[in-house]
Amino acid sequence: MPRLVVAFCVAVTLGAVVPLYPDVFPYASDAARANAALDYVDRELGGGNSVLPNQAIAIEARGRIPTDESFAVDVGEPQEGWTPLSTPDSITTFMRSFLLPRRERSNAPWILCFGCDRNAHPGAEPVWEGEEGLSILRRGT
């Protein structure tokens, strides 16, 4: 009887493995193909593609803000073309992560403006402007 129970368990295990095991390979191939189809920026941004209204602001910010300087994120009302995940929290969290080692500070010289009210930042001039209400502002030194 005990050995029958063991044999039963092994048989059920093998019965479960047989249909599941082959599924691994199409999944892996699909994932590999999808990953290979992404361009460099898509891969760099990863989850940011779902959060940011436009990739350009992240790439521009990383290129323009020196690594030892700080930035602030100001997100205004959602604009046409923004995704449902483009919330102030998710955008700020993503930019904080993506732009490290640049630090996020409320009074930073660089302001990442996502449809923000520019009048709230007197003295700040745009150094880059994109679509969908996105811009990078720089406070005067």
Next chain:
Amino acid sequence: MTVRAIAGLLALNGAFALLGLSLLWSLGVLLRWADALRLAGVGYLAGVASFGVLWTQLLVIGVPFGGWGIVATFAVGTAAVCVLGLVLGRSLPRGFGDGRGSSTTALLTTAAGVALTGLWLEALFRAVRLQSLQAYDGWAFWVPKAKAIFFFGGLDEQVFTMLPGPTYPPLVPIINAAAFHAMGGVDTVTFHLQYWFLVLGAVAAIAGLLQRRAHPALLWPALVLVLVVPRFGAGLLTPQADVLVDVFFVVGALLLALWLSDGGSWRLAAAAVLLAGATLTKREGLLFAAAAIAVALLAAALWRRPGRRWLVVSGLLVGAAAVPWRLWYRHMGIGGEAPSDAGLGGSFDRLADSLRLSFDVLFDTGLWSVVPLIALVALGAALVWGDRRLALFVGVLLGIVFVGGAWVTYSFADIPITADEAVNPIVRYTGAVVLLAGAATPLLLDSVWRGREGQT
């Protein structure tokens, strides 16, 4: 760039394995080269855990983390355990085989199991090779914490206190930061391969530990099934801490189960290293480690296993390793890890619903296939016909960890009663229960097959 990054990861993970295998050698367990091969996975995980535990303590006291620090850790750590081994009179492993004959069936089954697992690992490698960082927890806090350690050389106060999950321990960010150094920069695409190495080490550890304790016909089908269940297949390489904490816990628990059986003292030392790693990998690692040590102590007392005091010492060391990080975040003004009402404020209905949710998740064949069901049958059979000590240890530990999951849902009042992973961690948490159940099944079934008179 990516070839350089992959070579760096290969070197880093080789260094983990060398450190851990040196530790096992100094504990006197590597008598033959075959032992080094068989226990390479356990050694690798011990290397990862000891590196992570050591650097957690060093970061807490303010030692800067950098490339030369990593190299020095491996050099000094490996040399230190080798010197310890020499002092203890260990000699180099001799010969390759251990003279134990294996049947043709066992050899063929092992070969088939290794081949199937190897193909699976190759597929996983391909899938993750160019993976971008998609998981929310990954880009929101696990990876930024690793970046902070990489760029600022320590537990940067702003990053570690402002990001989500400020009480989550830093072992995974430390390993990731070491991976960034090994790759030559913050490559958040190639670094997914670090998780592939961890999975490789985990598979090798479980297979190596059980290879002499369960017939290959029992070991490999169970192991392959665990690897291909839908939930693990899709989630193993997500850059979070869930898989690593489960692996540390399950391999540590297996070591304790085998110690209960054969009393090998090296198993206690290795289990202590891995369980200490679990406490610094995720918050539930504390619960897992405490449960594993407490249940082992109970079983050892019931069966009057000699060497119980060393188990107590191991438990104290695991607890001591977990403390400094908790002191650091308390010092930073961050609240504790437990729910504010510690589970006392919920209603009976919520308790019942939480338990029901845990049952539903555990027995969801769409997530775990039949792994929990087979484990339950094996557990019952082992209690009746097999090794009752092993069955008691595994059964009670599974029960405690399972109830722990229900307690999490119950006691955090803001967690809704749902299996939706975006708002309730119960599916991720249950991975520990399922992995332990799946890994222990071959041991339980082997004890049933051999019968009570066949137990050691």
